[in-house]
Structure formats: C-alpha cells, structure tokens
Amino acid sequence: MPKHIDHEQRREQIAEALWRVVEQEGVAQVSVRRVAQEAGLAVGSLRHVFPTRADLLEFSTELMLRRATERIRQVTPHEDIEEYACEVLEHLVPLTPASRIEFAVNLALYAEAPSVSQIGVLRDRAQHALQEGCRLLARRLGVPDVRVELEARRLHALVDGLALHLSGSVDAAEAEWAREILAAEVHRLHAAAAE
Amino acid sequence: MPKHIDHEQRREQIAEALWRVVEQEGVAQVSVRRVAQEAGLAVGSLRHVFPTRADLLEFSTELMLRRATERIRQVTPHEDIEEYACEVLEHLVPLTPASRIEFAVNLALYAEAPSVSQIGVLRDRAQHALQEGCRLLARRLGVPDVRVELEARRLHALVDGLALHLSGSVDAAEAEWAREILAAEVHRLHAAAAE
DNA sequence: AAGATATTAGCACGACTGTGCTAATACGTA
DNA sequence: TACGTATTAGCACAGTCGTGCTAATATCTT
Numbered sequence: 001m002p003k004h005i006d007h008e009q010r011r012e013q014i015a016e017a018l019w020r021v022v023e024q025e026g027v028a029q030v031s032v033r034r035v036a037q038e039a040g041l042a043v044g045s046l047r048h049v050f051p052t053r054a055d056l057l058e059f060s061t062e063l064m065l066r067r068a069t070e071r072i073r074q075v076t077p078h079e080d081i082e083e084y085a086c087e088v089l090e091h092l093v094p095l096t097p098a099s100r101i102e103f104a105v106n107l108a109l110y111a112e113a114p115s116v117s118q119i120g121v122l123r124d125r126a127q128h129a130l131q132e133g134c135r136l137l138a139r140r141l142g143v144p145d146v147r148v149e150l151e152a153r154r155l156h157a158l159v160d161g162l163a164l165h166l167s168g169s170v171d172a173a174e175a176e177w178a179r180e181i182l183a184a185e186v187h188r189l190h191a192a193a194a195e
Numbered sequence: 196m197p198k199h200i201d202h203e204q205r206r207e208q209i210a211e212a213l214w215r216v217v218e219q220e221g222v223a224q225v226s227v228r229r230v231a232q233e234a235g236l237a238v239g240s241l242r243h244v245f246p247t248r249a250d251l252l253e254f255s256t257e258l259m260l261r262r263a264t265e266r267i268r269q270v271t272p273h274e275d276i277e278e279y280a281c282e283v284l285e286h287l288v289p290l291t292p293a294s295r296i297e298f299a300v301n302l303a304l305y306a307e308a309p310s311v312s313q314i315g316v317l318r319d320r321a322q323h324a325l326q327e328g329c330r331l332l333a334r335r336l337g338v339p340d341v342r343v344e345l346e347a348r349r350l351h352a353l354v355d356g357l358a359l360h361l362s363g364s365v366d367a368a369e370a371e372w373a374r375e376i377l378a379a380e381v382h383r384l385h386a387a388a389a390e
Numbered sequence: 391a392a393g394a395t396a397t398t399a400g401c402a403c404g405a406c407t408g409t410g411c412t413a414a415t416a417c418g419t420a
Numbered sequence: 421t422a423c424g425t426a427t428t429a430g431c432a433c434a435g436t437c438g439t440g441c442t443a444a445t446a447t448c449t450t
Contacts (some may be wrong), residue, residue: 027306157352
C-alpha cells in the first residue's frame, strides 16, 4: 500500500491558501496555479484533490461557512440574554482579523456565483440560516411574536451592513462603533419587549 | 477634419455594456473583448476610448456611483420629513431592476478593488458620502446632536445590509419587507426626537 | 473633388488560464 | 528487499487574456 494522506486536511490546507490569495490580491487572481503555489503544492497535487476549479471554489466557500457556523455555535449561552446576544452578533461581524478575512472571502466568492452555480446555492442556504438565527435571537430577547419577523429581518440587515462596512477597513474606531450599534440594537429589542 | 463622435456618450455606452456582462455572467467574465462584443464594438474602438482594462473598470464604477448620486439628488424635498426620508432611502436600496443591477455591479466591482486600486478609492469616497447623507437625514429627522453619529452609522449599515440581501433575489415580498423596515427605522428616529 | 485625420478594425505577441494526460516518486505491505 | 499503488510532478493543448501596433475606413474641411 502506498502513502496515504488525509484528504480532508489537505483540502482545508488548500482552501486556506485560496483565502489568503483572495484577501491579498483579490478574487480575480484566484487561479488553480496561483492557489497551488500559495499552498506550496504542485498543480497536479491540487487537482488530485480538486479535479476542477469549480470544485476548489465550492469547497473553499463551504468550509468558510462551516467554520463561521462552528464559531457561533461555540458561544456559551450567558445568563444575561443581552450580553449573549451581543457576543453572538459580534461573531457575525468582521471585528477580528480572522473573521474579517472570512467575510472578505465570503463577499469575493459571491462574485463568482454566476459562473459557479453551486456557490449561489451555498450563499442562499447561509443567508437563510442567518435569518433563522436572527429570528431565534429576537424571540429570546422577548420580542412579541407579531414583531419577530420584522425585527429579525432588520437585525439581519444591520449585521450584514456592518459587516460590509468593516470588511473594507481594519480601523479600531470603526470596530468600536459597530459594537456600540449592535449593543444599542440588542438593548432596544430587549427593552421594547419588557413593556 | 474627420468624423467626431461624443467621447463621453461612447464611454457611457461601453460602461453600460460592462454592467450587463457583470449582471448576467458575473464579474469574472468581464474582459476587454467580452465588453466590446456586448457593446457591439471592435476591441480597437473600445481601446481608443479606454486604453487599458483598468481605465474601463474605473470609469464604469465611477459612472455607476455618479448615476446613483444624481438619482438621489433629484428626490424633491417633501414637506413630510418622514416621507422624504423614506423616499431617499428607498433609492439607496435595490428595489427596482435598475438599482438592483446598479448594486450588483457595485458589489462585483469591489471584488476588483485589490487589483485596480483606483476602485478602492472610489468605494471609500462613496461610502463616506453615503455616511454623510445618513448624518444629514438623521439631523433633519430631529435626532439630537449627541446621538446623530450613532444613529447615522446604524442607518447606513441598515441600508447597505438591506441592499446586500435584495441584490440576490428579485422577490417582491422581500422588497416589501425592506420598505417596511426602512419606514419603521425612519419613524423610530423621528419619534424618539419628538420627546 | 481632394486631402487630412479621427476613428475603426484587427493582427500578433507573450503570458496566463483550465484541464487531459503521462511519467516519476515515495511509501506501506508482503 | 522488492513489489504495487497512492501520490506527486509536470508537460501539452487549446483557449483567453491585455495590449502594442499597423492598415483600412469614414467623414469633415478646404
């Protein structure tokens, strides 16, 4: 029997190389050769794991969404519901370098959605999941049922808008504003519910 | 003297062809040749007006921002400040096919920012202008000075988040939700100011 | 009508793309 | 040690890319 390497691990290593290229040079520079080089692999080796460019893009997108989901899931439920909500929401917005790259990759790969249809499917699924998460959060904050849908959609838009703004700059002041806005929104939802 | 065509008009014609390509096939398909074909021109003719690809992308981005700015500027100030605010904000969100394409192009071209640095400059300028507009709107709605910055940033994020969500689908129901969310936010800002 | 020239058309080059394919390599088993 | 094969490396092809460049075209002035 020959050498046997962990395919999944290899895939993730390559996907992370792709992320670096997207972040540093833009999605336009993402080619099979460039990603292989960034990963320190020969093109042939990369293609042994990702036969086509579409496979590569699809997995890279999926892994990014999976990582983000996992990061959110690991936020331990606080007793203070407002604090917990803020903590969750702050993971959805690129406040740290890691999540900033994540969102930039997310956005950039969406630009490829028209040519790689599977990415569009992943995007829609992620958007749906995020909206469901916002609904859950709104309910937990005590928003009355009749207002949950509106407030959830609003919260979702707010989060993605902040993410969009932060994805451009790494300014610490901008990050602080984002935190403040999220806290204000969470407080508004909770306070209105207490009436 | 030879034939003399309107350069500006020609430029706009080409930029609009680029937009169509971005919308229908994604930014990855934008090449000098493809855009020339879409515009019904020879590559040489296109390059007579846009010497390089970067020039083409830069102008297309700039024109899009200019058109959007002009559209907003033409909203006549209502007497009802809430109605006026809503009307302005609804122009910032891709509710109509035209503005939907506009935002899609906007988003897609941002993906090229790392390779065409001038696009990054335009993006930052547009973002800054939009934020200033939000500040102005917040003030006109009567938001107290100490809260203007926070509320303006929140409004800006909300608008861009809604835009991001709407850019994917053309669902009429989604558009209605966006209108409702914007109206609610405008009302909240105005109502809180009345206290 | 004739000349001048802005405009258009398009060839050509080198670099890059994705992918089919074969040869070399390295490693676990027998 | 030697075999077999998973893995790696990389060549090759057809296509597209941006762009430098020249030749043809079309139109306005004289």
